[in-house]
Amino acid sequence: MKSLKENFQKSHIIIIGSGVIGKFNALELSELGFQITIIDPNQNKNSSNAALGLLMGNMYQKRKGRSWSLRKQSIELWPKWIEFLREYNQELNIEKPLIQLTTNEEKFKKLEKFIHETNDINLRILDQNSIFIKNTNKAFQTKDMKGMVSSNDGRINTTSLLKTLDTYLKNKKVKFIEDKIIKIRKSNNQWIATSKNNQEIKSEIIILCNSLDAIDLIDNLSHNIKLKPVLGQAIEIGVNDSEVDLLSLPKQLNIDGKNIIPISKEKLIIGSTDEYSTKPENDVFDKLTNFLDTKPNWLMKGQILKKWFGIRSRPDGEPSPIMKNLENGLFICTGFYKNGILLAPACSRWVAKEVEKYFS
């Protein structure tokens, strides 16, 4: 009788979609010995490439249920994957800690209650004299910032992560086809994916990691999965002002829902908007800087140096994300909405377990 590993080595898996979810699944399944083909017509223009890379796991204010358990799993898995991927990129790193601030007294009270009840040594309310609060108040010319520090949350540079995954996948000889899949079907115990350019690719398993478009490929009447597009926009602002040194701010922080990443003394990134839309909006600067009642001069005069957006998929009628075994050998991983980067390791672990079950 053949061993499981021998079976895996002969088995071919198609992954449709090469965002962070598709690539992470390919990574974990390759390590198990499967032959993988990733298919995507546009791998550089997706939500994953737009993401800011914040890993907000521990600071999630709900400590039970599926969403928390996926976050918890990802928090545990991330350091292991970073260590593994460092063989392909020594610089890959999670920059910690993550600071969450608010100027709203009610929100702060909620934070205090959460920290008190959670009793997690990795979360702490920031003292008003802490360097993080002092410097943020100084830079934004306010007195009202309050918040917490999460020493186990942080940020991964998404561009660097995706490039590293590409290097790994190339090294592992994972096949990449630049094409769009327009149809999938099962015939004689095999899955067949048909591409726009009329290629037919056969496999034992298909994993749908193509975000919003996944529903176009499945029989929606029997699976009844609904997804909504949610626009996420981010901007890089340049400041020409000696009034502020942006590097005095924490390395990554969230103020009242806006993520801020200083990248030099004069530049910072702010993201992201959250609209049920697919078209970028022109008033993005106002939307992304509305966390302050009064903006400091340097920010008023700030120039948008770059702006970008991504369309995230959000499940409609069920919680995010959708990870399901749809039918024999067909899996779906979509609807990651705001947390696809954070949850990629938990997703690939789930997929690996399901695929192992399928072959055992």
Ligand SMILES: Cc1cc2nc3c(=O)[nH]c(=O)nc-3n(C[C@H](O)[C@H](O)[C@H](O)COP(=O)(O)OP(=O)(O)OC[C@H]3O[C@@H](n4cnc5c(N)ncnc54)[C@H](O)[C@@H]3O)c2cc1C
């Ligand atoms: C501005 C912004 C900031 C964000 N910040 C964060 C953050 O800080 N932390 C975090 O965890 N998350 C963040 N996110 C969310 C995160 O980016 C998403 O949750 C994640 O990228 C989803 O990954 P994905 O692989 O499911 O989808 P995508 O990255 O969108 O990839 C889907 C891929 O499927 C391909 N595809 C579609 N149809 C087909 C088809 N028929 N055939 C073949 N391929 C197909 C597409 O070309 C695409 O490449 C942010 C998102 C945005 C927009």
